[in-house]
Amino acid sequence: MDKKEAEKILEASKQSYEKIAREFSETRAHFWPELAFIKNYLPKNGKVLDIGCGNGRLLELLGETTLGYTGVDFSKNMLQEAQQLHSDKKFVLADALNLPFPDQSFDAVVSLATLHHIPSKEFQRQFFKEAARVLAKNGVLIITAWDLWRARFLPYFIKSFLGKISGNKLDWGDLFLTFGKHQETRYLHAFTEKRLAQLAKEIGFNVKILHKIKNTGGQRSNILLIAIKN
Numbered sequence: 104m105d106k107k108e109a110e111k112i113l114e115a116s117k118q119s120y121e122k123i124a125r126e127f128s129e130t131r132a133h134f135w136p137e138l139a140f141i142k143n144y145l146p147k148n149g150k151v152l153d154i155g156c157g158n159g160r161l162l163e164l165l166g167e168t169t170l171g172y173t174g175v176d177f178s179k180n181m182l183q184e185a186q187q188l189h190s191d192k193k194f195v196l197a198d199a200l201n202l203p204f205p206d207q208s209f210d211a212v213v214s215l216a217t218l219h220h221i222p223s224k225e226f227q228r229q230f231f232k233e234a235a236r237v238l239a240k241n242g243v244l245i246i247t248a249w250d251l252w253r254a255r256f257l258p259y260f261i262k263s264f265l266g267k268i269s270g271n272k273l274d275w276g277d278l279f280l281t282f283g284k285h286q287e288t289r290y291l292h293a294f295t296e297k298r299l300a301q302l303a304k305e306i307g308f309n310v311k312i313l314h315k316i317k318n319t320g321g322q323r324s325n326i327l328l329i330a331i332k333n
Contacts, residue, residue, distance in 0.1 A: 108272040109223035112290045116220050117177050119287045124180035126283045128158040128188075135325075137318045138215070139164060141245050144312075144329050146170070149210030152237060154199050155217025159185035162192060170211070175202065200229045207239040216325070218299075219248040219291045223274065227292070231306040238332045244308060250315050250324035251278060251293035260293075296326055303330045 120127070141164070145151065148169045153161045156174030158181065165172065175197040176182050182194045197203050199217065212234045221227050234244055251259075259278045266273065276293040300310050308330035317324045 104223040104272055104274045104277075106223070106225060109226050112222040113226070115288075116290050119282075119289050120178040121180045122285070123283050123287050124178060124184055128181070128184040131158055131160050134160050134163040135318065135323070137316050137323075138247065138325070138327070141213075141327070141329070142168075144243055144245060145213075146210045146243065149239075150208065151211040151213060152202075152204070152209040154202075154212060154214035154234065155220075156185060156194065157181050159189045159192060159194065161213060161215065162189055173204075173209075175199070200226055200233060202233045202237055204237045206236055207242075208237045209242060210239055211243045211245070212238050213245045215245075215247045216249060218246055219251070219294060220289065222277065222290060222292065228302060228305065231302050231308070235306045235308065235332055240332060242332045244303070244328070244330045244332065246299070246328045246330075247316075247325040248294040248299065248328075249291065250326050251276075251291060252295070253324060256280075256293075294326060299326060299328045303328060307333050309333055 150171040153172065153174040156176050159174050162172060172192055174185060174192065174194045177198055179196055182196055185194050195203065218227065218230055221230050238244065256278065259280060263273065263278050278291050278293060279288050280291055281288055296313050300313050303310050310328065310330045312327060312329040314327060315324055316327050
């Protein structure tokens with residue numbers, strides 16, 4: 104995918120989240136329990152950056168931890184939801200590809216269900232580069248991406264495949280799913296475990312954990328990556 108097309112998709116994604124912010128926040132009232140164990144991989148103190156923080160639901164997991172929290176999101180309306188729920192926390196309107204923080208500002212970076220909204224190999228790599236830049240040496244990176252390689256998403260893959268052979272500018276594995284009562288369209292890229300590991304290693308991370316995590320009922324599946332900055 105060329106850069107201009109990727110930029111158009113990013114802008115469209117931003118506008119979608121501005122429209123669905125309240126409804127989306129209501130569906131993310133609580134932290135996913137199957138991922139609660141990631142707290143064990145966070146440092147006991149220091150600073151944590153939450154990239155794509157949405158309504159700040161990571162704070163439910165952090166609880167009374169002494170970690171200093173900063174949440175960033177590209178949607179102004181999503182940050183309003185976060186601020187209403189967590190008025191004592193710091194939230195910043197920012198682009199994950201150009202974070203407004205100095206080098207090595209954080210001891211941990213967490214990004215849940217955000218990377219799959221980033222189009223193009225160039226921008227996906229930039230996402231990891233920015234995470235690495237703001238992380239201190241030996242800092243921990245925790246990322247999840249939806250596991251889209253499942254039967255229920257097959258119709259979307261077929262539609263994407265047909266569009267690709269018809270000449271659209273998308274990459275293989277790019278999908279568009281709808282959300283909410285107004286069926287707002289959102290872009291997603293179907294990552295594999297191999298691709299996530301490749302990106303992390305290219306940027307200089309040491310991958311510690313990489314596997315799929317399902318919820319109790321099996322309806323939800325995420326790819327989890329935990330890595331350390333070398």
